């Protein structure tokens with residue numbers, strides 16, 4: 210990626226309005242900036258913190274149609290998401306992999322019931338299907354899921370969806386946007402909108418590192434700020450009501466011994482009617498999730514005690530080895546930016562995951578709701594509106610078959626954690642070989658190499674220790690204690706690469722230590 214200072218210089222020196230300005234560097238915003246730049250529009254994206262600091266690094270890591278939405282009868286959403294799932298796998302085979310899920314059946318009717326539903330899921334995916342679903346025997350279920358609770362087990366159903374590393378996908382999409390001459394930058398916060406004759410003509414934004422303020426003009430401004438969308442809508446119209454209902458979901462990360470093997474577990478109906486997953490991710494297991502309405506949007510949402518208990522208890526019902534608090538390696542929460550339906554009584558698990566594109570009277574375009582899986586379609590819809598609002602040249606969307614940065618046709622994604630870098634991997638391995646031949650790993654347990662830190666600073670606009678340990682690598686999300694262990698070495702590597710002093714290292718360590726405490730579970 211470009212050096213951050215290069216993007217700042219471009220912002221300073223641009224006098225003509227940008228064609229498209231996107232606020233928010235999550236899946237929706239980065240996808241939108243990519244759609245715009247690949248159509249040839251001069252595009253700038255501003256993110257207030259790091260790319261993916263919000264919800265887009267905190268998902269369950271599934272690229273899925275959503276079996277659950279099929280049960281709720283939301284056929285159009287499932288159709289759309291299955292198509293997008295297929296396109297994501299085609300365009301980013303180095304980042305998305307085919308993941309098999311097993312639904313364990315404890316009642317005689319569950320097998321045939323879920324098999325019929327999943328056959329419909331397969332048919333809806335059509336040519337973009339990832340493999341047929343089928344009913345499996347009790348023995349085969351135990352064979353695929355060696356740690357599954359056997360008492361009362363009748364059999365299972367196996368089906369396929371996609372799985373990915375959300376934060377890495379985001380960085381690769383940002384790189385793709387740059388490959389198409391778009392500009393993206395982190396740590397620039399939009400604090401106000403600029404209007405001319407009551408129409409939006411740009412934004413006021415502040416560099417969070419230097420406090421420099423910019424007035425940036427644009428023909429179309431897109432609000433892609435997820436759970437923060439109401440803040441921008443209220444900059445436009447202080448009287449605007451709330452469009453977003455944040456719904457929190459938490460995940461617990463455990464050692465791989467709790468699952469053993471490459472198959473995930475899907476529980477279609479927990480005691481309170483939700484869906485629960487146990488999914489292998491790198492060499493750990495992710496358990497989740499919950500669906501709890503919260504009042505306030507925050508960049509670091511805090512898991513509730515009852516959510517932790519619920520996930521552990523539910524996992525314990527399905528696993529031979531009951532996980533306890535002492536087994537949790539990391540704990541993280543995210544907020545779903547659900548588009549409010551206006552019905553306060555509706556429970557969050559019933560609120561539609563469809564996205565909405567809205568244009569305000571002043572011309573502010575807001576794209577809200579949706580899922581990671583549908584980011585591309587959300588972006589396409591937002592830019593179609595932006596063309597009308599900004600009176601831009603009509604140009605067709607190109608992202609259906611646009612390879613994502615690093616695309617390689619035959620990645621070893623099942624076996625090598627470095628394969629998420631795709632075509633860039635050899636350059637990182639070369640740095641590692643050159644500089645760290647005798648001691649290549651930052652964390653051997655997590656498979657993180659020292660050169661990944663150098664690469665993150667040089668090529669991926671990582672500015673802080675948190676950027677490197679939470680999103681460029683996933684250390685904090687995979688094992689918070691281990692991330693604290695490797696933090697001093699990572700900070701030293703960053704400082705050497707950027708010519709920063711020991712004071713910088715100390716500040717970064719202090720800040721990261723405080724943050725990592727939130728990902729460690731309270732043993733009480």
Ligand SMILES: Cc1cc2nc3c(=O)[nH]c(=O)nc-3n(C[C@H](O)[C@H](O)[C@H](O)COP(=O)(O)OP(=O)(O)OC[C@H]3O[C@@H](n4cnc5c(N)ncnc54)[C@H](O)[C@@H]3O)c2cc1C
Pocket residue numbers: 232233234235236237238255256257258259260261262263264265266267268269270271272273397398399400433434435436437456457458459498499542543544545546578579580581582583
């Ligand atoms: C628990 C959970 C599990 C999920 N699992 C899945 C899954 O497995 N598969 C799937 O497809 N989807 C999943 N989702 C949904 C998916 O993660 C979200 O729909 C998606 O990440 C939302 O992306 P976004 O860009 O809209 O929001 P965000 O990622 O939150 O991005 C918004 C960005 O805007 C920035 N911003 C806010 N205000 C400003 C400002 N004033 N100036 C500049 N920038 C600003 C924020 O810092 C933030 O980075 C899950 C969601 C949750 C909560």
